[in-house]
Amino acid sequence: MAILYTIFVNLLIFGMKVLSMFNDKTKKGVEGRKRSLDIVKSAFSASDKILWMHAASLGEYEQGLPVLEKLKKNFPNHKILITFFSPSGYQNVVKKKNIADAVCYLPFDKKSTVKEFVSYFDCELFFTVKYDYWYNLLAELKRKNVKTFVISALFYERQSFFTTYGKWFVKQLKQNITWFFHQTQHSYVLAKNIGLLKSSVAGDTRFDRVKQLRLRDNHVDFVEQFISNKKTIVFGSSWQAEEKIAKMISEQNKDLKIIIAPHELKRVENLKQIFPSAILYSELKSSPILQPSDSQTLIINSIGLLSKLYSYADVAIVGGGFHEAGLHNILEAATFGVPVIFGNHYKKNPEADNLILAKGGKSFEDEKSAAYFVLDLFKNEKMLLEMSENAEQFVAKQPNSSELILQKILSL
Numbered sequence: 001m002a003i004l005y006t007i008f009v010n011l012l013i014f015g016m017k018v019l020s021m022f023n024d025k026t027k028k029g030v031e032g033r034k035r036s037l038d039i040v041k042s043a044f045s046a047s048d049k050i051l052w053m054h055a056a057s058l059g060e061y062e063q064g065l066p067v068l069e070k071l072k073k074n075f076p077n078h079k080i081l082i083t084f085f086s087p088s089g090y091q092n093v094v095k096k097k098n099i100a101d102a103v104c105y106l107p108f109d110k111k112s113t114v115k116e117f118v119s120y121f122d123c124e125l126f127f128t129v130k131y132d133y134w135y136n137l138l139a140e141l142k143r144k145n146v147k148t149f150v151i152s153a154l155f156y157e158r159q160s161f162f163t164t165y166g167k168w169f170v171k172q173l174k175q176n177i178t179w180f181f182h183q184t185q186h187s188y189v190l191a192k193n194i195g196l197l198k199s200s201v202a203g204d205t206r207f208d209r210v211k212q213l214r215l216r217d218n219h220v221d222f223v224e225q226f227i228s229n230k231k232t233i234v235f236g237s238s239w240q241a242e243e244k245i246a247k248m249i250s251e252q253n254k255d256l257k258i259i260i261a262p263h264e265l266k267r268v269e270n271l272k273q274i275f276p277s278a279i280l281y282s283e284l285k286s287s288p289i290l291q292p293s294d295s296q297t298l299i300i301n302s303i304g305l306l307s308k309l310y311s312y313a314d315v316a317i318v319g320g321g322f323h324e325a326g327l328h329n330i331l332e333a334a335t336f337g338v339p340v341i342f343g344n345h346y347k348k349n350p351e352a353d354n355l356i357l358a359k360g361g362k363s364f365e366d367e368k369s370a371a372y373f374v375l376d377l378f379k380n381e382k383m384l385l386e387m388s389e390n391a392e393q394f395v396a397k398q399p400n401s402s403e404l405i406l407q408k409i410l411s412l
Helices: 002-019 024-033 036-043 058-074 087-094 111-118 135-143 167-176 185-193 206-213 223-227 240-252 265-274 281-286 306-312 350-357 367-377 381-396 401-411
Strands: 049-055 079-084 102-105 122-129 147-153 179-182 199-201 232-238 257-262 297-299 315-318 340-343 361-364
Touching: 002 024, 024 087, 024 102, 036 079, 036 102, 036 111, 049 058, 058 079, 058 087, 058 122, 058 147, 058 206, 058 401, 079 087, 087 102, 111 135, 135 147, 135 167, 147 401, 179 185, 179 401, 185 199, 206 381, 206 401, 223 257, 223 306, 232 240, 232 306, 240 257, 240 265, 240 315, 240 367, 257 265, 257 306, 265 297, 281 297, 315 367, 340 367, 350 361, 350 381, 361 367, 367 381
Parallel strands: 049 079, 049 122, 079 102, 122 147, 147 179, 179 199, 232 257, 232 315, 257 297, 315 340, 340 361
Antiparallel strands: none
């Protein structure tokens, strides 16, 4: 199986290099990995003690960050390395102020490449988030006696670990992982059934992260003027399906205010065609005489505002759940006591099921059903208030996962 894994890694590298000729996102990942070694060589010396977090993409980074922040407080003299597999995660974090001393792409998981990369610093603690496992990296860290953890681990039945050929992968995890911190009891039981006994249930660290959002200043310039004391729907990380819902709602209820933050900024031009009278957020910043309250729809054509915008919402419709791309972060809205509406493609998001059970959110198979539910919800003030309270309590009652994880790590 080790040989097959090596073949898989080489095919992955080859496939990404070919795809990079046609796909800009993949090209950024391939080109960025060429600089990873130089980044760590310039950031660290052989005597530096390193805390290393690896995240597949931005969502996993947000999950791991509360733990990394607590570790930094307990080890203030250690330096921090953050690595990503996905360009979307790397590009979002490297451009902003963060707690890392170095941010780079994780090198491709070839034995020689990984060994050289790790040789340039003294890693004392490593953790990966959720389920991004790279077996040559884990083996090399084990060889160097690095404590290695999995934060917000999530096992589910269709993973390779539960297949007839998955025994080799399970063996690697048994040998090389110091401890698993599971998001759910179900994940914990599944892991235990295949012999991964060094584990505990700590919950989802994203709840710690979104609880912090309520404590900061969530003001966004011009938004209060746009809303003008009217009921507001925020469409977060929207795709075409959510834009269709927005259109249906806007046609049926002209009194509602609609704020759309598309998943990709290249969707802005399409949104302007769908909503020709909409205001772009950049127009509010550049045209002080513009009267934002005159328009029903505001299109956010800048990044970094969405989590603050949810604080203005009466209802949130979160993108990704109406197709296989997968549901985006629903907790950023729920923490503000906002009912969350989404599609039913969320098999890797247990928090979605739990929010529905808590009656703070609801999923739908199609856009039309979602649109008419939201329209009816605004006619039923009692139900709207109940869903809002349920969403807020759903987040507030979650355990302080990052503190549980920290205390266990310090004890090992």
